[in-house]
Amino acid sequence: MAQVQQFKIKELEAFTYKGVNRRGKKVDGEIKGTSIAEVKALLRQQGITPSGVKKKPKSLFGDGKRITPLDIAIFTRQIATMLGAGVPLVQSIDLIANGADNKSLRTLMQKISVKVQAGLPLSETLREHPKYFDDLYCDLVKSGEASGALDAIFDRLAMYKEKAEALKSKIKKAMFYPIAVLVIAGIVTSILLIFVVPQFAEIFAGFGAQLPAFTLFVLGISEMMQAYWWVVLAGLIATFFMVKKAYSGNLMFRTWADGRIIKLPVIGNILNKAAVARYARTLSTTFAAGVPLIEALESAAGASGNEVYKNAILFIREEVSSGNQMHIAMKQTKQFPEMVVQMVAIGEESGSLDSMLAKVANIYEQEVDDAVDGLTALLEPMIMAVLGVVIGGLIIAMYLPIFQMGSII
Missing domain, CATH: 3.10.20 (Ubiquitin-like (UB roll))
Incomplete structure (x- = not known):
């Protein structure tokens, strides 16, 4: 080999x-x-x-749709099903490649098939594509190759990927509504300030009377937006990319930002529950697949998606490697709910840690689902309220001088 x-x-x-x-x-x-x-x-x-x-010349803009994590989850489920039905590995990969609508995914599968046919282990072949197959995925495949239970490992991987994508979808749904409220409110306000308020300013110019303070304030903002709207827009775009770059490239900033995000009202509660669910699901999948607990904790840290929880899980790993019990280390981090700590303690004592962690993951994934549905129901009227306050405030500011003149007359 x-x-x-x-x-x-x-x-x-x-x-x-x-x-x-x-x-x-x-x-x-x-x-x-x-x-x-x-x-x-x-x-x-x-x-x-x-x-x-x-x-064939390659297109400047690529040769197809990009491969998403959902595509990898579907591929994992397909190969788990085929291996479970007794279809050989190479034939399974070829069948998936031939049936793939995504041209980029089809090309990736063909590359993997060629190398596996040449005798390379599947786990090593997958490691050559870290953009799509992370260390956790490859390590589990390697353990399946070593144990001769590749079909069972792919079944676990498929469930893990499907749960992870479902959880990610819920988090995106939870984050979408607050961002949508801010964006819609910002767009509507900008349109009113740049195009509508100036029409009133021309009318007020002929009044010859002192305008109310609130009206003057809105007119001042309108003049600034008309003159410097491009500066405001460029500033927002520059800030977005600077924050994004700092978050991806600066560990200290990322840790600080993640710590603040999980303390936000409502959203923070959902993100905390999602982090606990992801930790439990990853640890349950890897530990049940025969990966040693120390390595499983390292995989869970890498898949945490939050620096605060990543640091907490790495602390747990150090404590467990020193001979301490996992539930005691979890309690010391103060990041995990008492119920989770107690369930892990029961799992350690009974020797069923993987199944207990799976139950924790199921509970918290359901709680995330319920919390997102509740947030959606809460924010739908809130969007209307915010837009009503913004638009109503601008209308009051513009009609206030007219009302005052009417009272004088």
Whole structure:
């Protein structure tokens, strides 16, 4: 096996060809191969005499849709089903590739198939694509290869991926509504200040009387927006990208930001529950697959999605590696609810830690689902209220001078 890994396997590429078939009819099309010589040989086997073969030029904007985590989750479930039905590994990958609508996913599957056929372990082949298969995924596949239970491992992986994507979808749904409220309110307010309020300003210019303070305040903001709207827009965009860059590139800022986010009202509660669910689900999946607890905790830390919880899980890992019980270490972090700590303690005492963690994950995933539904129901009238206050405030500011003049008359 070591000798096989020393040479580089050529990957399939797309070629276009022109030629003549057995009936003497001119044909053209597209075919995949590793070289022009191989493609010509393949065409001759199909009864086509090639007159021209060349590599298909790659598009400047890519050759298809990007591969999403949901695509990987679906692939994992498909391969788990096929392996469970007794279909050989390579044939399973080829069947999934042929049935993939996403061209990028199809190409990825074909690359994996070629290398597995050449004798490389699937886990090592997947590690060459860390963008789609993280260390946790590859480690579990490796444990399945070592134990000879690859179908069972893929079944666990499929469930893990499906649960993770469902949880991620709920979190996005929870975050969408507050952001939607702010964006809609900002757009409506900007339109009114830039296009509507100036019309009233022209009317007020002929009044010859002192305008109310609230009206003057709104007119001042309107003038600023008319003159410097592009500065405000550029500032918001620059701030967004600066914060995004700082969050991805600065550990200290990311830790600070994650700590503040999980303390937000309503949203913070959902994110905390989601982090606990993700921790329990990851640990349950890896530990049940035969991964040692220390390595399972390291995987859980990497999959936590929050620096505060990542640091807490790494602390638990250090304590467990020192011989302390996991539930005691969890309690010391003060990041996990008492119920979770007690359930882990019961799991440790009874020797059923993986099943107890799975129950914790199920409970908190359901709580996240309920909390998101509650937030959605709460924010729907809140959107109307916020827009009503913003628009109503601007209308009052514009009509206040008219009301005052009416009372004087």
